[in-house]
Structure formats: C-alpha cells, structure tokens
Amino acid sequence: MRIDILTLFPEMFHDVLNESILRIAQEKNLVTFHLHNIRDYSNDKHKCVDDKPYGGGAGMVLKPEPIFNAVDAVEAQGDSVSKKILLTPQGNKLNQKIVENLSEETRLMVICGHYEGFDERIRSGMNVLEISIGDYVLTGGEIPAMVIVDAVVRLIPGVLGGDRSLQSESFMNKMLEYPQYTRPAEFRGMRVPEILKSGNHSKIKEWRKKKAVLRTQERRPDLLEKETQ
Numbered sequence: 001m002r003i004d005i006l007t008l009f010p011e012m013f014h015d016v017l018n019e020s021i022l023r024i025a026q027e028k029n030l031v032t033f034h035l036h037n038i039r040d041y042s043n044d045k046h047k048c049v050d051d052k053p054y055g056g057g058a059g060m061v062l063k064p065e066p067i068f069n070a071v072d073a074v075e076a077q078g079d080s081v082s083k084k085i086l087l088t089p090q091g092n093k094l095n096q097k098i099v100e101n102l103s104e105e106t107r108l109m110v111i112c113g114h115y116e117g118f119d120e121r122i123r124s125g126m127n128v129l130e131i132s133i134g135d136y137v138l139t140g141g142e143i144p145a146m147v148i149v150d151a152v153v154r155l156i157p158g159v160l161g162g163d164r165s166l167q168s169e170s171f172m173n174k175m176l177e178y179p180q181y182t183r184p185a186e187f188r189g190m191r192v193p194e195i196l197k198s199g200n201h202s203k204i205k206e207w208r209k210k211k212a213v214l215r216t217q218e219r220r221p222d223l224l225e226k227e228t229q
C-alpha cells in the first residue's frame, strides 16, 4: 500500500512512521509513506496557505489553492489514489469497520487541516472521505492522520508477525479483549488464573470468551447491543 500524507507539519510524522510496527511494515515493503508539505504547493510568493474568513470571525482558514494543487500533483505520481481522506472533527467517526475497509485499498491519500478550519470548497470540490477520530477538537489533522495510518497498516496482511493476534481479534470482533497475563505466575500477591496454566486449550478458549463478554457487558454494553441489531 502507498500512503501519501499532505500536511503543513511533515516533521511531526517522522518518529511515528519510523518506529515499531510501522517501521517494520516499511522494511517488509508492505507499505510506503510519502510526506508532502502543503506549503510547497502555494502559488503565493510568501508561501501563504491561510487567510481571514469571509464574513469575519476568529482565526484563519486554509485556502483552497495549495490543497487542490498538492492533491493534483501528488495524485499524478504513481498509481491512481483509491481513497482520499480529509481529517475533520465534522467527519464520520472512525471505527474498526472503516479501518478494515481502508486496509484493503492500494493507495490512500490523507489530508490534514490545521488552524480554525479549511475553505468549504476543499470538502465540496473533491471526492473525499471525511473522518473524525472523536468528539473533541485537536489543533490539526496530523495526530488523527497518525491514528488512522497506525490502525490501517497493522491490518495489512503480513504486517503483524503471524496472524494470531488478528485472529483472536476477529473471533472477539465486536467485543473488548479478554484479560491477558504473562510471567510471573504470581506478582505482589496477584495470581494468574489457574485455567490459563492448565494447557487445556478448549477450556482456555471458553474462559476467554466468557471474560470478553463479561468485560464488554460491564464497560461497553453498546457494542453488544449493536451486535444484536
């Protein structure tokens, strides 16, 4: 998969994309990241990318030209873009289903806004999928972009070593995870449940399922309701 990220702050991404699983995914040639600075696509001699809102009001608004120029130029590189994502608190709220769908694409373009907002023509004049990572307002789309990229890349086949962790997630698809333990068997008086040390795999599977259901009922009953709808 190729992922293009259009941002005013490309530096913010370097550590996140080059550590841990995202670094390994690149080393395995399963994903390539391409960072583009929107400012480079401004026609303005001062490389200005924002301006005061028409009609007055606080803050600055991202101008349409640099973003449209950037999208056109980047889109022309390589294969055609399968999905363009615009990060905005007004978008569809991100969930695992959206992440799964995105992980099947061959090329994504992620556009990060910043400042008070962007010119409305950026959302209406381009075919974009508007995504929010939650009902709170951040200073820009960069952190939401990192969230999406991380969630999507880990689902690309081959990225996670073996698919066992993914399998258990799909088995518990719409539920919270069951409790996990590792060594030591006893820590500060807290013991690992005997069943997990029993070697009885079918009993362990049953226990995990029961715990996942209980935990989901306690903490996120809405997930189970959605299941039965």
Ligand code: ADE
Pocket: 087, 088, 089, 131, 132, 133, 134, 135, 136, 137, 138, 139, 140, 141, 144
């Ligand atoms: N930009 C600012 N806040 C955001 C949010 N919650 N989700 C996506 N993009 C954003």
